Amino acid sequence: MLKKKVLISGNEAIAQGALQAGCSFYAGYPITPQNELIAYMAKYMPVCQPGRPTKGVFIQAESELAAINMVYGACAAGVRAMTSSSSPGISLMQEGISYIAGAQLPAVIVNIMRGGPGLGNIAPAQSDYFQATRGGGHGDYHLIVLAPGSVQEAYDLAQTSFDLADKYRISVMILGDGILGQMMEPVQLAIKKIKANTVKSWALTGCKGRKPNIVKSFFLREGALEKANLKLQRSYEAIRKKEERFEGLFLSDAKVVLVAYGTMARIAKSAISQLRLAGKKVGLIRPISLWPFPQKPFNLKNKKVKYLVLEMSYGQMLEDVKLAVGGRNQVEFLGRSGGGVPSEEQIINKVEKIL
Amino acid sequence: MEKIFKRCQSLYAVPTHYCPGCGHGIAHRLVAEVVDELGIREKTIGIAPVGCAVVAYDYWNFDCSEAAHGRALAVAIAIKRVHPQNVVFTYQGDGDLAAIGTNETIHAANRGENLSVVFINNAVYGMTGGQLAPTTLLGQKTSTSIEGREKKAHGYPLKISEMLALLPGVCYVERVSLESPQEVLKAKRAIKQAFENQINNLGFSLVEILSSCPTYWGLSPKESLDWIRDVMQKEFPLGRIK
Numbered sequence: 001m002l003k004k005k006v007l008i009s010g011n012e013a014i015a016q017g018a019l020q021a022g023c024s025f026y027a028g029y030p031i032t033p034q035n036e037l038i039a040y041m042a043k044y045m046p047v048c049q050p051g052r053p054t055k056g057v058f059i060q061a062e063s064e065l066a067a068i069n070m071v072y073g074a075c076a077a078g079v080r081a082m083t084s085s086s087s088p089g090i091s092l093m094q095e096g097i098s099y100i101a102g103a104q105l106p107a108v109i110v111n112i113m114r115g116g117p118g119l120g121n122i123a124p125a126q127s128d129y130f131q132a133t134r135g136g137g138h139g140d141y142h143l144i145v146l147a148p149g150s151v152q153e154a155y156d157l158a159q160t161s162f163d164l165a166d167k168y169r170i171s172v173m174i175l176g177d178g179i180l181g182q183m184m185e186p187v188q189l190a191i192k193k194i195k196a197n198t199v200k201s202w203a204l205t206g207c208k209g210r211k212p213n214i215v216k217s218f219f220l221r222e223g224a225l226e227k228a229n230l231k232l233q234r235s236y237e238a239i240r241k242k243e244e245r246f247e248g249l250f251l252s253d254a255k256v257v258l259v260a261y262g263t264m265a266r267i268a269k270s271a272i273s274q275l276r277l278a279g280k281k282v283g284l285i286r287p288i289s290l291w292p293f294p295q296k297p298f299n300l301k302n303k304k305v306k307y308l309v310l311e312m313s314y315g316q317m318l319e320d321v322k323l324a325v326g327g328r329n330q331v332e333f334l335g336r337s338g339g340g341v342p343s344e345e346q347i348i349n350k351v352e353k354i355l
Numbered sequence: 356m357e358k359i360f361k362r363c364q365s366l367y368a369v370p371t372h373y374c375p376g377c378g379h380g381i382a383h384r385l386v387a388e389v390v391d392e393l394g395i396r397e398k399t400i401g402i403a404p405v406g407c408a409v410v411a412y413d414y415w416n417f418d419c420s421e422a423a424h425g426r427a428l429a430v431a432i433a434i435k436r437v438h439p440q441n442v443v444f445t446y447q448g449d450g451d452l453a454a455i456g457t458n459e460t461i462h463a464a465n466r467g468e469n470l471s472v473v474f475i476n477n478a479v480y481g482m483t484g485g486q487l488a489p490t491t492l493l494g495q496k497t498s499t500s501i502e503g504r505e506k507k508a509h510g511y512p513l514k515i516s517e518m519l520a521l522l523p524g525v526c527y528v529e530r531v532s533l534e535s536p537q538e539v540l541k542a543k544r545a546i547k548q549a550f551e552n553q554i555n556n557l558g559f560s561l562v563e564i565l566s567s568c569p570t571y572w573g574l575s576p577k578e579s580l581d582w583i584r585d586v587m588q589k590e591f592p593l594g595r596i597k
Contacts, residue, residue, distance in 0.1 A: 024437075025433065025436070025437060027433065057433075057436045057437060059432075059433075059436070061429070061462075062458055062459065062461075062462035063458060065426070065429075065458075065459075066426070066429040066458065066459050066462065067429075069422065069423060069426035069429035069430050069433075069459070070429045070430070070432065070433040071433070072422070072423075072426075072429075072430055072433070073420070073422075073429065073430035073431060073432065073433030073434045073437075074433040074434070074436075074437050076420045076430070076433075076434060077400075077433065077434045077437040077438055078437075079437050081433075095423055096423060096426070099421075099422075099423050103421070204400050204418045204419075204420055204434060204438075205418070205438060205441070206397050206398035206399065206400065206417075206418055206438070206441050207396070207397050207416075207417050207418050208397035208398065209397075212412070212415075212416060212417050212418050212419065213418050214412045214418070214419050214420070214421075215419075215420040215421065216412070216420070216421040217421060218409055218410070218421055220410075
């Protein structure tokens with residue numbers, strides 16, 4: 001039996017959230033720093049879960065390429081399915097993610113980012129922001145990208161991801177970093193009722209009593225692909241309108257607003273505590289949905305507000321902040337990567353210069 | 356008068372897009388006949404490959420999925436694991452199954468995934484314009500082996516069926532041909548065996564079908580059938596491998 005409050009890592013929290021959302025298929029391939037997730041799935045997927053009365057399927061795939069295509073198959077078969085990996089493995093999956101987008105399959109994909117490019121290192125990073133928020137593979141498509149800032153939020157967003165995926169027939173990426181994946185925090189478990197919109201009339205189940213269903217992304221006839229792509233675009237437009245998620249702190253009086261997500265936002269919050277104690281008017285926008293990128297919080301009453309974008313990468317989310325600000329405000333940047341994480345002190349120094 | 360030959364229910368009444376003399380039309384029909392005869396149309400799920408047969412679902416009257424090039428078996432095993440009561444098969448060409456998808460092929464077979472594979476070997480990449488395939492014969496000219504396949508530069512024709520037969524998870528491997536009506540009947544029996552094995556939960560079954568590609572062999576349809584019999588079968592002998 002599950003205790004109500006548990007101490008688990010971010011990787012385990014995502015897995016537990018997924019299981020409770022009725023995820024009944026997981027395929028993955030080992031890669032650091034997300035190995036706790038695949039191990040948790042290996043242990044608990046074959047066991048019945050609250051919210052999922054039947055046993056699920058766990059497969060350790062022969063590669064990330066195989067894993068994402070297994071998830072494609074499981075989603076096509078109509079069940080809630082997930083894979084997880086870290087940066088190099090996610091790169092390998094991009095072909096499959098593009099096919100999943102083209103076929104409008106509702107997969108959930110977890111990227112616990114590490115340093116890159118190439119084999120990089122296993123230190124936490126946020127350098128896959130562009131890849132995640134711009135589609136990642138070939139073709140005009142998007143994923144909903146959610147970035148948890150705590151282990152509790154990782155657990156909660158895992159459940160939300162499956163609901164959003166099914167609602168819009170889009171894939172959702174949970175984008176975390178190695179710190180969030182490995183760190184342990186207490187998590188309040190809450191067993192939600194799975195939403196009813198999980199009836200999938202398009203799924204492959206055998207054509208008894210209906211016409212055959214086809215899951216595909218190939219549209220060769222003239223005009224057919226454009227029509228299919230416009231359907232995706234309409235869906236993306238609806239998501240842009242309805243699914244912005246963010247946390248705002250001290251935005252009413254802030255002269256400088258820090259913009260950071262995930263682990264970076266936690267460090268930003270510590271810096272803000274220090275700065276506020278010293279009487280400095282500093283606020284925070286923490287985007288939780290990285291796509292769609294939140295636009296609303298950037299229209300603040302204080303028209304002279306300055307933004308400081310903080311990243312564990314070299315100026316990726318910065319572009320989205322600049323687009324949201326639209327040239328109205330000054331936008332500064334502080335970022336480190338390759339294992340470097342901007343420290344509280346570095347943030348405070350930078351803020352004091354800007355103020 | 357008794358009707359002894361009719362259109363399969365599992366095949367739509369439409370003309371195919373295949374070239375004259377291509378083996379795909381026959382192979383599609385054999386699959387459809389087997390599905391009809393086993394009475395499994397309403398629980399069959401087919402995986403179409405990337406290649407000339409990508410739109411096989413335009414011809415088959417049952418549930419189908421596309422898969423990325425080489426990934427048909429990864430997609431198929433997930434569907435089968437999710438719906439073990441359904442009958443799931445992949446239909447893959449030589450490039451798909453034995454080049455870009457070799458990893459997925461070997462590991463699906465090695466796990467003994469309970470499904471059926473229809474493997475079309477025509478010794479060439481058809482859809483992209485007749486390039487060297489893993490199964491191209493030594494000396495065979497293609498657009499990327501202009502002087503013919505040469506062992507030092509291109510390696511040998513890959514006998515993936517014989518390789519798969521070594522794996523304990525594989526229950527049945529047979530190589531058949533579409534070169535004559537007699538061989539077509541044998542091919543159908545093999546496909547049926549592969550589907551029956553799945554229904555009886557026996558594990559991974561694969562039928563390799565030697566199939567003609569007159570367009571990229573540079574031969575007439577009749578010459579192509581002779582080439583399968585006289586040349587191709589020397590490298591890829593027919594019969595049950597496992």
